């Protein structure tokens with residue numbers, strides 16, 4: 001019997017399903033496995049009543065989806081955004097399954113969130129909403145079942161409230177129930193820089209396999225937030241020349257290389273944490289689009305999804321693109337870049353330092369024993385190198401683009417485990 005292919009009106013879920021079916025067909029995956037892997041194991045919707053400061057009561061909708069726990073506890077973020085819905089969570093949960101599988105860590109994929117505009121809540125309303133949400137998803141989350149993390153509009157404070165709520169409900173400390181906690185509350189040293197360090201490691205591995213010298217290699221980094229700054233810093237530390245950076249305030253270009261330490265200092269001192277006003281000898285200010293079109297060996301988009309699209313892809317001059325952000329290249333742009341011969345290292349390989357870092361936090365929480373930042377980085381870098389090599393080798397041997405190779409490697413690991421375990425419960 002042929003596979004009953006699912007479709008969805010939600011674009012994100014529909015795209016995730018189409019990509020999965022195409023890859024499954026390409027690898028000749030068994031129909032039964034395709035049926036199972038194209039569905040989520042569990043999805044729950046909860047209502048979250050919150051007494052508001054003005055005396056009224058508002059009820060928010062919350063979700064948690066576990067796409068797969070075949071490789072281990074579900075892992076994935078919680079986002080607070082007005083457009084959060086069940087289908088979006090399902091799509092993002094499945095992407096987490098593939099990301100964790102590719103990263104080689106013992107996790108499945110999950111995602112969740114609340115449909116809310118968090119800026120409209122007072123601090124007390126935000127905390128009450130988060131704690132009530134935690135209590136209502138408590139039956140399905142836990143250190144060995146499902147481990148949420150921060151995502152859009154959530155961070156350290158939300159993770160602490162969730163950990164504390166679950167701990168109180170269970171009458172014992174539960175530090176491993178969420179990751180992304182501040183260092184003082186069972187968080188981990190090194191996590192802050194982990195994603196950027198992972199992106200930089202992928203760039204360095206790429207240059208190595210292509211016999212491109214690192215010293216003086218020119219790099220442009222789009223986005224100077226958490227991922228972009230540390231990517232730029234580690235590339236500079238390795239001897240490359242970061243000639244361009246950008247953030248919401250525009251692009252900053254210097255043919256002799258940007259002083260990344262000075263730019264980081266400037267951002268840290270700026271009340272809005274932005275590059276506005278940054279200057280150094282020889283620096284040219286340009287708009288955010290123009291910086292993407294400058295000459296460089298490597299371009300690393302570390303800002304937003306869709307940054308490289310059908311409108312600007314043709315003007316890209318970099319030889320290689322390493323995706324730090326999630327989904328920075330649209331499918332149309334991917335085709336254009338491919339025709340131009342630009343090699344792309346995909347997001348779910350290049351930015352997996354973040355989820356590997358979350359795994360390290362969980363490991364430390366379960367052991368109650370904490371590592372130094374040096375130990376953390378010394379464990380992260382070899383894992384990133386191994387993962388890069390696995391995808392690179394597969395792509396070379398099978399004549400695939402790296403994005404498709406990464407997807408096939410990730411799906412195969414889940415399929416193999418599922419086949420060995422069977423479908424019981």
Ligand code: NAD
Pocket residue numbers: 195222223224225226227228246247248249288302303304305324325326327351352354355
């Ligand atoms: P962030 O908010 O810390 O930084 C985002 C940066 O992008 C800021 O400097 C912002 O000014 C800049 N930016 C926004 N719009 C821009 C534009 N139009 N042009 C140029 N710059 C622009 O976010 P982050 O944590 O660094 O995340 C960046 C991306 O990486 C997102 O896609 C995120 O999903 C992804 N990601 C982050 C992590 C992590 O651990 N932080 C892990 C995996 C993936």
